[in-house]
Amino acid sequence: MSVDLATVKRVARLSRIAVTDEEAERMMGHLNGILGFVEQLSEVDVTGVEPMTSVTPITMRLRADAVTDGDKADDIVANAPSTDQNFFLVPKVVE
Amino acid sequence: MTDLTRLTIADARDRLKAREFSAVELTTSYLGAIDAANGALNAYVVVTADKALDMAKASDERLGAGKAGALEGIPLGVKDLFATEGVHTQAASHVLDGFKPKYESTVTQNLWNEGAVMLGKLNMDEFAMGSSNESSYYGPVVNPWKAEGSDEKLVPGGSSGGSAAAVAAYLCAGATATDTGGSIRQPAAFTGTVGIKPTYGRCSRWGIAAYASSLDQAGPIARDVRDAAILLKSMASVDAKDTTSVDLPVPDYEASLGQSLKGMKIGIPKEYRIEGLPPEIEKLWAEGMAWLKDAGAEIVDISLPHTKYALPAYYIVAPAEASSNLARYDGVRYGLRVDGKDIADMYEKTRAAGFGEEVKRRIMVGTYVLSAGYYDAYYLKAQKVRTLIKRDFETVFHAGVDAILAPITPSSAFAIGDKELAADPVKMYLQDVFTITVNMAGLPGISVPAGLDGKGLPLGLQLIGKPFEEETLFKTAHVIEQAAGTFSPKKWW
Numbered sequence: 001m002s003v004d005l006a007t008v009k010r011v012a013r014l015s016r017i018a019v020t021d022e023e024a025e026r027m028m029g030h031l032n033g034i035l036g037f038v039e040q041l042s043e044v045d046v047t048g049v050e051p052m053t054s055v056t057p058i059t060m061r062l063r064a065d066a067v068t069d070g071d072k073a074d075d076i077v078a079n080a081p082s083t084d085q086n087f088f089l090v091p092k093v094v095e
Numbered sequence: 096m097t098d099l100t101r102l103t104i105a106d107a108r109d110r111l112k113a114r115e116f117s118a119v120e121l122t123t124s125y126l127g128a129i130d131a132a133n134g135a136l137n138a139y140v141v142v143t144a145d146k147a148l149d150m151a152k153a154s155d156e157r158l159g160a161g162k163a164g165a166l167e168g169i170p171l172g173v174k175d176l177f178a179t180e181g182v183h184t185q186a187a188s189h190v191l192d193g194f195k196p197k198y199e200s201t202v203t204q205n206l207w208n209e210g211a212v213m214l215g216k217l218n219m220d221e222f223a224m225g226s227s228n229e230s231s232y233y234g235p236v237v238n239p240w241k242a243e244g245s246d247e248k249l250v251p252g253g254s255s256g257g258s259a260a261a262v263a264a265y266l267c268a269g270a271t272a273t274d275t276g277g278s279i280r281q282p283a284a285f286t287g288t289v290g291i292k293p294t295y296g297r298c299s300r301w302g303i304a305a306y307a308s309s310l311d312q313a314g315p316i317a318r319d320v321r322d323a324a325i326l327l328k329s330m331a332s333v334d335a336k337d338t339t340s341v342d343l344p345v346p347d348y349e350a351s352l353g354q355s356l357k358g359m360k361i362g363i364p365k366e367y368r369i370e371g372l373p374p375e376i377e378k379l380w381a382e383g384m385a386w387l388k389d390a391g392a393e394i395v396d397i398s399l400p401h402t403k404y405a406l407p408a409y410y411i412v413a414p415a416e417a418s419s420n421l422a423r424y425d426g427v428r429y430g431l432r433v434d435g436k437d438i439a440d441m442y443e444k445t446r447a448a449g450f451g452e453e454v455k456r457r458i459m460v461g462t463y464v465l466s467a468g469y470y471d472a473y474y475l476k477a478q479k480v481r482t483l484i485k486r487d488f489e490t491v492f493h494a495g496v497d498a499i500l501a502p503i504t505p506s507s508a509f510a511i512g513d514k515e516l517a518a519d520p521v522k523m524y525l526q527d528v529f530t531i532t533v534n535m536a537g538l539p540g541i542s543v544p545a546g547l548d549g550k551g552l553p554l555g556l557q558l559i560g561k562p563f564e565e566e567t568l569f570k571t572a573h574v575i576e577q578a579a580g581t582f583s584p585k586k587w588w
Contacts, residue, residue: 003463015418015462016425016439017455018447027459030520034460037521038407038473044480051478052485055295055309055537056562060338075197081432088427091438 002032099124100265104169104322105349107268111158111168118154118168122147122212125170129214129266135588138251138261140175140233141183142215150212157210165329167210172267174258175216176223177203177313178302182213186304187231188221190424190449192431200302201334202271202313209329214267218257221451222421223278223306226526228256229511230453238286238508239264239584243551249508252282252526258316259286263584269317269326273303275310276409277530280542283316284555285508287544287582289323289572290316294562295537296341297327299334307416310409310534319581320543320573324348327565343563351566352573356390359571362397362496367529369505375548376502383500383545383556386578387571397496399487404480405532410524411464411477412535417454418461424449456520485536492561498571499559502529503542507552529557539565543572545579553582 003011008028012019019027073086082089099121102110111118126144133139147170154168178184178196185191199207207213220230227250228236236256238249240263251260255272259282262270272279274292283290291314298313305311315326328349333342363384368377384394426432426445433448435441450458464473491499505528509516516523533540538559545556556575560568 007463008459011459011463011466013443014466015455015458016422016442016446017450017458018440018443027456030456031460031463033519033521034410034456035463037524038410038477040407041404041411041476041480044401044404044476044483046476046479046483049479049482051475052481053478054339055485055535056339056341058296058339058341061342063335072197076428078197079194079429081426081430090427091435091441093438 118151122151164210172270201299220254223254225253228253252285254278277527283542284503287553291541299337301336305420307413351570356392359392366402408477408480414457414461503555503557541568
């Protein structure tokens, strides 16, 4: 399978990465190289094979349903580019 | 006075305890070495000199009070992927511009709890994506090794290139690193150092910036096998904050060194004899077999038939997980923000400016393979192939093989800015052909220096073990080290 320029731009949009036409063009070449490489997997017969969900056979540990962390709003917003009274500020999303 | 930076962790530990010198003296020696070398090697992105001296002073007090931890006063470097409280943590990416976490990763906390001293944060490929340390926002790391008679700058490998270069150049006693597809073992091989990727779940991933969560695992890079064993013992732990960390006791890895290999079966996988493998590596591999045989192990031929599919399966699974993990870098909660005309435009501009080319490429591949209509063809298929890769290993271990001996890299260190590799991402990906199966199957793997090639550059061998049998790897790697010796670069910086 290979991707065309429109697909590259659509994927960039889904990835939330702005790309120029020139970047999209270059990316198309690289993406097609990678997709061509992974195409080898079509040779493998996976009939009846379960997909891997965990490399180690572990059972997920459960813990008591109790509050173990919190009350650190100042810490949480400390690294944000723009905040006000412990809220993250973003460009207006509702007109 | 002898240069204290030349001491191994084991030596420095014993001599600190004997109070032959102080932790402050040791740390000061390292800070001086970093100051003199970092301009040329670019191994550190941040040096935390004041913090290091404060930690060393505290170590001296504990040493004086007879309350020394296992790593008391030992100066370490930390890969920039690990969150360190109040200290630069950017995964060598511009997107995390200015990020100073309010928390400490579990692995580094474990090291500080044992008395280790932090010298600073080490350069790496951006978000651990790369095999040459050239994708860092902070520029490439220069390998302290150079080919004989050549002045060409070589890569230290990646993604833990800063960790490997700093250890090889005596700019830290040991370093933390991470390995998602070979990022500990390949740079260790390129710099003549020892690196171990433990079994998935042995170290907590909490506080390590995630690349591909089902493959990422922390481990040490050190100057010899003993030092790697000492570091892993302190790094590993079960952790309530990482449900994939395992609740198994952490053995005293150092105690396994010197144990006999009698009765051990070492498997030699025929699929690793790839076309174009340099004769020097072929020869080194045969030497490794001879050393282990001399030590009493039995060498057996094995087959891991799905080996060649590990790399293509990885380049579906890892980008898919990366595209999801890296969605969080959106200019809202931390790091860089580039303003836009609306919120979507802000996201797109922030991520365009913040991520480098290789990271963008992997996010986009991941987004594509997970997008509607392609999930089954790519991701689900790759996860099934992964089951087969793991099954290959289970079959040989079940047949009585204790460990597998293989090459670690298809070449010695290559030049910074190699045009052929830069033009074709897939060529760079092939660097990991021998390391990636181990991550896909969650197994432990160790890279140990085994010799120099014709150009005088280090080459390593890899040992792959059963889940949670790192002790077997340490004792076997130690035999190789005893036979091959250790290797240091000539100082030019």
